[in-house]
Structure formats: structure tokens, C-alpha cells
Amino acid sequence: MESGKMTVGSRVECEGARGTIKFVGEVATTPGVWYGVDWDEESRGKHDGMHKGKKYFETRTQTSGSFVRPAKVNAGVSLEEAVRGRYQDDTTIESQHTEQLQRAIGARFVEVVGMEKIGKKQSKLEELENVVLDGWCVYGAGDSDLMKLFPRIQELNLSNSLLSSWESVANIARQLPRLKFLDLSGNKLQLPERPSELVESMSNIGHLVLNNMIGYGWKEILTCCVMFPTLKKLQVAYNQLTTLGPVPSNILSSLEEMDIGANPVSSWEEICHLGTLPRLESINANNCLFKTIDFPGVSLNQKTELFPSLKILTVANNPLELWDAVGNLNKLPVLENLVMSYDEKAHIYFQEFAFARITSLMVFNRCRISPKEKRDCELFYLKSFSDEYYGSGGKEDVVDSEVSLEFLRKHPNYLLLVKEHGAPINESRFRNQKLKDLKIKVTVRTPNDPKREPFSKAFLPTTRVAKVKMTLKRHLKINPATNVELSYCSSNKDKLFEIPIDNDMKEMEYFSISSGDILLVRW
Structure with missing residues (x-):
């Protein structure tokens, strides 16, 4: 983008750092145009927009602002320029990108391996279907006719770019009618005042990636989702989310997959806000911070009304109380596939017991079992805890059993398995006999x-x-x-x-x- 077109709100890059222009004009006692930039990283700036007693612009922190000359910053490239540099081996664009990488990593010499091979293979722009421009400083569509240039693009990665607004994103998407996948991770995008006006431009996109968005919380993410009426898969990892909050009934109604992983969510109750989504089949909640999985108000052997379609759940690398978590996951009505971390030395037969305790489970940590193997796990589970069962008031005839509440809380579906397979042998009767x-x-x-x-x-x-x-x-x-x-x-x-x-x-x-x-x- 030419420096003359830069306005307040535009994004720029300088020596590997990125920021937002908050002021364009002259500064007292110094002739010529200056940009007042609020940097994403506060350590890159020097002040809060104040110079010699005059406030020129507002900053996020006291030290994230500075004044820079237009010639010092990289204003980015259009989508067409980036595509040509990435896929047609345009030496001008490639050299700009290489210089940017040199500044970012502090290296004098950088070679972009494979550029020539990729350029030759995908030099025909009209045949491109999958375009990856991660870090290419794209500012927007520019003046090009994207529909004519790239009629077949279905997947577009614009992560870590210089996009400044959702209007600029919509201008790109509107010209790519086949676009199904869009990755905008690592961008700082100003939210539109009327998101519903951009719905038509985004209506074909089914998979949206908003990982590591700058300055976004759950409220901002939900506002973005208003623009995507047919969204089936949403990724919002690495956004420092601690809470989620309710999902309005008018958005995400078609969502099938959700990645909320690598966020410091400490309460399973927050994940339960996703339970109202009618078509949600898969949740990735790896690397969060919740210790329990529970559904308050749902009795031991009842099914929760939340997550009516959830079949796949991954909760690896969470500090879970494993035994209780597995028992409560049996309250999910159709859970078939579970990924969960556990110490094999500390929890012997945990996998077999998970298959036994979750009625509908058929895949655990990517291990699928047959119906016969599932039945074997259930019988093994019954036998393994038979002493505890009989010791807590259990009988061979389950009708006569008066099992303690403590046992039922620890083994909520044990009696159901007894009804299905019969009570395990009470081996304690034989221990004192020859x-x-x-x-x-x-x-x-x-x-x-x-x-x-x-x-x-x-x-x-x-x-x-x-x-x-x-x-x-x-x-x-x-x-x-x-x-x-x-x-x-x-x-x-x-x-x-x-x-x-x-x-x-x-x-x-x-x-x-x-x-x-x-x-x-x-x-």
C-alpha cells in the first residue's frame, strides 16, 4: 500500500514489529508527516501518544506508542501481489518478504526454500485452489479483480497479515465465490459496527480459524460469528480465553466442530455454554485448566440435555480428577470418541474401565474396540470391583441390593451393568475354603x-x-x-x-x- 493511502486504523510492520496507525500528520517542531503508531507489543513503543505536553493519539498502554516516518514502515501488499510473490516467483515481492523475515529473526541471510519449485508448479493463478499467505503482510484486496484472477480458490490462509478490518476481509471473500476455508489467525481486526451487513460476503465459508487473535475475547469472537451463517467448523485456540459465556440462539446453529484448546479456561461450566449448540459433534478442549467435568442437576444415571449431538471430545493435558470425570462423561447422550491424558503406571486398566463406564464409548485415545471387546471390558470392570460391590451392600440379585451412596457415586453405572450382564461372582465366600x-x-x-x-x-x-x-x-x-x-x-x-x-x-x-x-x- 502506498504511504499516501495510509489512514488512521491501518496496520503497519517495522523491523518485525506490528502496530496500528493512530495518527497521521505533523508533530510540533519537526517538519514532515509522521505516523503515530500503537504497537502490539508495548515494549516496542516509547510513550503513550504524548509529545511535549500535547496528546496526539491514544495507546493501549503507557509505553506502546511511538512516532515513525512513513519511509520506515512496511505498509503491506495487496492479495494479488502476495499471491504472485508466493506462487509465481515474483522476485520483487519475494525479496520484500525475505527482507521482512530477515528483520523478524535478526538474520542477514535468509533463503525461502522451495519457492522456485512451488512457483513453477502453481504459476497458473486461475488454477489455484489452496493459497497460504501466512506472514505475507497482506493489507487487503487492492484494486484487482480477484474473481477473474483466482476463480478456483477454496482455501485461503491470511494469518499474521496487515488486515485492519472485517470490511477488508469481506471485500476479499466477496470476490472469491468458492471460498470455504479462511484462516485469519494472528490479525488485529476492528469489529464492524453492523456485522449483519457482511453476512452475504461470508455466506459460503464453512471453516473459520481465529487462533491467537490480537485483542479478542469471547464477546468479540461471537460478534465475528454473526457474519458466518453456514459455519460448520470454528477454531479459536490460543486466545487467552478464561470464560466463554452463553451462545445466542441466532448464531452458530450449524456448527459441528469447535476447537477451544490452549485457552486458560479453568471451569468445565464454561465449556457447557457450548452445550446448547444443536449440531455440535466435536469439541477440542486440550491444554485448558479445568479440573472437573460435571453436569449439575443431572442425577447419577441420567443423561444431560446439553450436547445432544456431541460424539467426539478431546480433553488431553487438563488437570482432571480422572475417575470422576469419566463417570460424569457417561451423562453425555451420544459420546463415542474420547481423548484423555492419564498416567498408565498410576491408573492400571484405565482404558478398559473407561470403555466400561461410558456406555456409548467406542474409541478411547484413538483405540477403537468391537462390540465384543466392549462387552469384555464391562465384564472385567464388574469383576474388578466385585469385592467393593458386595462390601457396600450389593447382592447377586440386583433387586435385593442396597448399595451405599458412596459406591454409587464412585461407580454410577455399575448397577446398570449388573442388570445387563448379571452380578459378578462373590469370591469372598470361597476365600476361607480349601x-x-x-x-x-x-x-x-x-x-x-x-x-x-x-x-x-x-x-x-x-x-x-x-x-x-x-x-x-x-x-x-x-x-x-x-x-x-x-x-x-x-x-x-x-x-x-x-x-x-x-x-x-x-x-x-x-x-x-x-x-x-x-x-x-x-x-
Whole structure:
């Protein structure tokens, strides 16, 4: 941009530092035009806009302002100039960008690796679909006809540029009808007085990135979202957000993915403000500061009305109370995929227990399990805490259980799993008995092969049905791949009917088989 076009509000770069022009004109006792700049980093400035007792402009801090001559600052380039420099190997633009990098990192020699190769590959501007101009000091559209120059652009990265307003962004987006993705991270954009007037220009954009925005809080981010009626994915990481606040019902109604990570949000209650978004399927809340996950007012085994569509949640690197957090996440109605940090040495079997405690969970830390594996995790969870269950008032018949509130708070879905799979074996009954006295002794018969003589077999009541079948196949010399069916007849004369043993994962005692009964084997 020519220095004559610079106005109050324009963004400039000088020796790697960036700021906003707050004054253009002469300063007392010094002839010629000066820019009064309020720098993004207060250490770059020298004063608060005051010179010899006269206030020329306002600054954010007492030391973020200074006066500079127009020749000292970089006023930026238009979008066309930046694209040509980046993708057509325009030596003039490339040298400007290289000089900027030299100033920014304090290096005398900088080589932009790969520029020639990229330029040759994508020299046809009308074929460009993905344009990355991170750090290229773009100030706006300029006077070019962008629709004619770049008819196919779908993704545009203008992060760390010299854009100064949302009007300048809208002027670019309006001329790129295929634009779907827009990255404006690291910019300082003045909010429009009437955001709704820019909606038409932004109506095709479905993915917006506003990471590390300068001077933006949650209120400013929501104001920006008014301009994007079809937004499906929003990234607002690294914005120093501590609170979020309610989301108005007229915005973000189509949002499906949200990245709120790397913000110092210390309360899960703030994340819950996103729970009113009807289509939100994925939240990234990594590297925040909340210690708990809770849904107040929702009882132990109820589902929350918040997050009706949330399937994917990532909360890695948060100082969470892990056990309570996993229990409360079961209150999410459709959660399928969870990412959570934990110490494997301190929390043995945490992954298996997470699958058991969150009913709808099928992927944990990118590990997907099958329905059968999910069931195995649930059975393992029941068995692992069986002593605690029976010690707190649990019974083999869940209807008769009077489990303590303390146990239910720690294991909120335990009784539901007992109802589904049956109670685990109460192994405490057997601990003071000798092993030989624990074994169940039965007579094995083969109804389909009556010529085989009956024989006796003994096994522990905690032996799984699958293992009993394997043992019987070896004894009867049956092909291991053969499907074997078991049932038994009780030795009790009052119970003459045949009882099927039809679940390989259950332990034999689950079927109430006892010593003296007749075990029937069919294949």
C-alpha cells in the first residue's frame, strides 16, 4: 500500500514489529508527516501518544506508542501481489518478504526454500485452489479483480497479515465465490459496527480459524460469528480465553466442530455454554485448566440435555480428577470418541474401565474396540470391583441390593451393568475354603452319542463356560473348531427340566450349576 493511502486504523510492520496507525500528520517542531503508531507489543513503543505536553493519539498502554516516518514502515501488499510473490516467483515481492523475515529473526541471510519449485508448479493463478499467505503482510484486496484472477480458490490462509478490518476481509471473500476455508489467525481486526451487513460476503465459508487473535475475547469472537451463517467448523485456540459465556440462539446453529484448546479456561461450566449448540459433534478442549467435568442437576444415571449431538471430545493435558470425570462423561447422550491424558503406571486398566463406564464409548485415545471387546471390558470392570460391590451392600440379585451412596457415586453405572450382564461372582465366600471343596463335581453325558460312557468332571465355579467347552472337547476328542452346546439337569428331584448354558463369557456359577448335577454336551 502506498504511504499516501495510509489512514488512521491501518496496520503497519517495522523491523518485525506490528502496530496500528493512530495518527497521521505533523508533530510540533519537526517538519514532515509522521505516523503515530500503537504497537502490539508495548515494549516496542516509547510513550503513550504524548509529545511535549500535547496528546496526539491514544495507546493501549503507557509505553506502546511511538512516532515513525512513513519511509520506515512496511505498509503491506495487496492479495494479488502476495499471491504472485508466493506462487509465481515474483522476485520483487519475494525479496520484500525475505527482507521482512530477515528483520523478524535478526538474520542477514535468509533463503525461502522451495519457492522456485512451488512457483513453477502453481504459476497458473486461475488454477489455484489452496493459497497460504501466512506472514505475507497482506493489507487487503487492492484494486484487482480477484474473481477473474483466482476463480478456483477454496482455501485461503491470511494469518499474521496487515488486515485492519472485517470490511477488508469481506471485500476479499466477496470476490472469491468458492471460498470455504479462511484462516485469519494472528490479525488485529476492528469489529464492524453492523456485522449483519457482511453476512452475504461470508455466506459460503464453512471453516473459520481465529487462533491467537490480537485483542479478542469471547464477546468479540461471537460478534465475528454473526457474519458466518453456514459455519460448520470454528477454531479459536490460543486466545487467552478464561470464560466463554452463553451462545445466542441466532448464531452458530450449524456448527459441528469447535476447537477451544490452549485457552486458560479453568471451569468445565464454561465449556457447557457450548452445550446448547444443536449440531455440535466435536469439541477440542486440550491444554485448558479445568479440573472437573460435571453436569449439575443431572442425577447419577441420567443423561444431560446439553450436547445432544456431541460424539467426539478431546480433553488431553487438563488437570482432571480422572475417575470422576469419566463417570460424569457417561451423562453425555451420544459420546463415542474420547481423548484423555492419564498416567498408565498410576491408573492400571484405565482404558478398559473407561470403555466400561461410558456406555456409548467406542474409541478411547484413538483405540477403537468391537462390540465384543466392549462387552469384555464391562465384564472385567464388574469383576474388578466385585469385592467393593458386595462390601457396600450389593447382592447377586440386583433387586435385593442396597448399595451405599458412596459406591454409587464412585461407580454410577455399575448397577446398570449388573442388570445387563448379571452380578459378578462373590469370591469372598470361597476365600476361607480349601480348593478341593470349592470345585463343582458333575456327571458328563453326550445325548447325541449315547454309546459314550458318562464320566465325571470337576471345575471351579468361577471357570468360564468357554474354558469348560475347550476342556470337554479335548476329553471327548472333538475337533476344536466344532460348535459345542452345553446344558445341565439339576440333581434336585424337584427340578427335572434342562437348563441351557448359553453364554461363553459367563462363569459356570452364573447358571447355578452345583455338584451332583448332570452336564449334557451336544455337537
